[in-house]
Each structure stands twice: as structure tokens, then as C-alpha cells.
Amino acid sequence: MRILVTAGGTRERIDDARVIANTSTGRLGARLADAAVAAGHEVLLLHGVQAARPESPRVQCEAFDASADLARLLERHVPRADAVIHAAAVADYVPLRAPGKIPSDQPELVLRLRRAPKLVDRLRDLNAGAVLVGFKLVSGGGEPGLVAAAQALRQRARLDWVVANDAGQTGEEDHEVLLVGPRGVAGRARGKARIAQAVLELLARGAAEVAP
Numbered sequence: 176m177r178i179l180v181t182a183g184g185t186r187e188r189i190d191d192a193r194v195i196a197n198t199s200t201g202r203l204g205a206r207l208a209d210a211a212v213a214a215g216h217e218v219l220l221l222h223g224v225q226a227a228r229p230e231s232p233r234v235q236c237e238a239f240d241a242s243a244d245l246a247r248l249l250e251r252h253v254p255r256a257d258a259v260i261h262a263a264a265v266a267d268y269v270p271l272r273a274p275g276k277i278p279s280d281q282p283e284l285v286l287r288l289r290r291a292p293k294l295v296d297r298l299r300d301l302n303a304g305a306v307l308v309g310f311k312l313v314s315g316g317g318e319p320g321l322v323a324a325a326q327a328l329r330q331r332a333r334l335d336w337v338v339a340n341d342a343g344q345t346g347e348e349d350h351e352v353l354l355v356g357p358r359g360v361a362g363r364a365r366g367k368a369r370i371a372q373a374v375l376e377l378l379a380r381g382a383a384e385v386a387p
Contacts, residue, residue, distance in 0.1 A: 176216045176378065179256040180208045181249075181263035183226025185242040189286065190273040199264035201226025203350070203367050207260055208234045210371040219256075221248050223263065242266050242291050249294060253301040258378050260308045261298065262338075266291050299333040306378055307334045314342040318353070325355040336361070336377050338370070 182204020186194040201222050208220040208229040219235045222228065228236065239245040242265050253259055268288035277284065295309050309332060311325045325339035339353045352370050354362040354377060364373040 176257045177255060178211045178216045178218050178258045178260065178378070179221070179252055180204050180211070180218060180260045181221045181245065182207070183223025184264040185223060185245060185266045186225075186240050187266050187269040187291075188241065188272050189270045190275060190277045192276045195266065195270055195286075196225075197264050197266070199223065199226070201263075203370060204260075204262045205229045206367045206371040207262065207374060210368075210375055214375055219252060221245060221252070221263070239263075242269065242294065246292070246294055246297075249297065250301065253298055253305070256302060256305050258306040258308070259298055259302070260374060260378075261295055262310045264312070265294050293332070295328070295332045295334070306336075307332070308336045308338065308374060308377065309334045311337050311339045312342055313339070316341075321353060322355060322360060325353065326359075329355060329357075336374075338374060 183201030184197040184199035186196045205227040211218045212233045271287045325337040329337045337355045364370045
């Protein structure tokens with residue numbers, strides 16, 4: 176199976192010297208890529224420039240910086256994939272870039288941001304037959320809210336599965352996720368290594384077993 180994994184965060188330019196970024200490390204995506212290669216799949220990892228890298232040299236890697244860079248890579252590679260695991264943390268808002276470098280002697284700096292395109296919403300149009308797995312991160316609200324947010328994303332973006340997690344539990348060993356599909360919560364996993372295996376198990380079921 177040809178698996179495309181995205182991981183890490185985007186960096187959006189404020190001016191020639193500054194960026195807005197997020198706290199995504201890309202470690203889970205790197206784990207997913209390594210696990211998929213170990214299972215015999217052909218894997219391409221699209222990773223943020225500062226994200227963790229996979230250990231296996233058999234994982235093909237391409238880097239992105241801003242969300243626009245990732246959008247171009249997705250347009251190129253998603254049509255050829257059998258499955259897409261979209262774990263990248265893509266900016267929700269991007270700054271209106273200032274020319275040159277904003278002076279650093281101002282007592283206050285006000286930024287204008289505009290809504291960024293939702294790249295996950297484009298995946299199904301790029302490949303109607305691929306198994307698509309998205310990720311949803313929330314902060315607080317409990318399991319019912321997490322499941323509701325995951326289902327809203329799954330339906331809007333026409334995904335097969337959503338890996339739902341809370342921002343307060345994303346460490347190496349305490350990372351906890353819910354695996355959400357058309358019939359609700361299909362599984363749970365804790366720790367990045369186990370999460371990677373659980374996601375691969377979802378792919379192994381194949382798109383034919385996923386209800387429309």
C-alpha cells in the first residue's frame with residue numbers, strides 16, 4: 176500500500192524575519208511512518224521543516240514550511256496514494272505579510288490574520304478512492320465534545336476515520352486518542368507507538384469495510 180503521512184506544524188511568515196508557528200513536534204507522524212514501513216508499506220512523509228524525522232531510511236521525506244507549501248505537495252502526491260494519514264498541524268489563520276522587517280522598537284505590534292484554507296477538506300477531491308485518516312485536536316471539554324468535534328470533521332471532510340486527541344495529553348507515553356469512524360468510537364490507544372499501530376490497523380481493514 177502507498178501511504179502518505181503528513182506531520183509537524185506549518186510556519187507562516189509575518190515579515191522577512193518572523194513567523195507564526197504552533198507547538199506540533201511531528202513525533203507521532205514520524206512514528207506512523209516508521210511503523211508503516213516496518214509493516215511493508217511504501218511511505219512518503221511530508222513533514223514540517225522543524226518536525227521530527229523517522230528513524231527508517233526507507234521512508235521517503237519531503238519538507239514543507241508554510242501551509243501553501245504543504246498544499247502544493249498534497250496536490251502532487253495525494254492522487255497517487257492508497258491511504259493518507261493527515262496528522263500535520265496546519266495553521267488556521269495566516270498573517271497578512273508585511274514587507275521587509277517590521278521595526279523592533281515599537282511598544283506594541285498588532286497583526287492582521289486571515290482565515291487559511293482547510294487542506295484536509297481537499298483530500299477527498301484529490302483522491303476519491305483513498306482511505307483518509309484525519310486528526311482532530313481540542314483543548315478540554317471531555318470525551319463527548321471530543322467525539323462530536325471528530326465526527327463533525329469526518330463528515331465535513333469526507334474522511335474515513337478521525338484520530339481525536341486532547342491538547343493536554345499529547346506526550347510520548349501519555350498521548351491518548353479516540354479512533355472515530357462512521358459508527359462512533361471504534362477504538363482507543365495510549366502512547367505514540369501504540370497509536371501508530373492502531374492507525375495502521377484501521378488502514379488494514381480497508382475502505383470497503385467503512386460504511387458511507
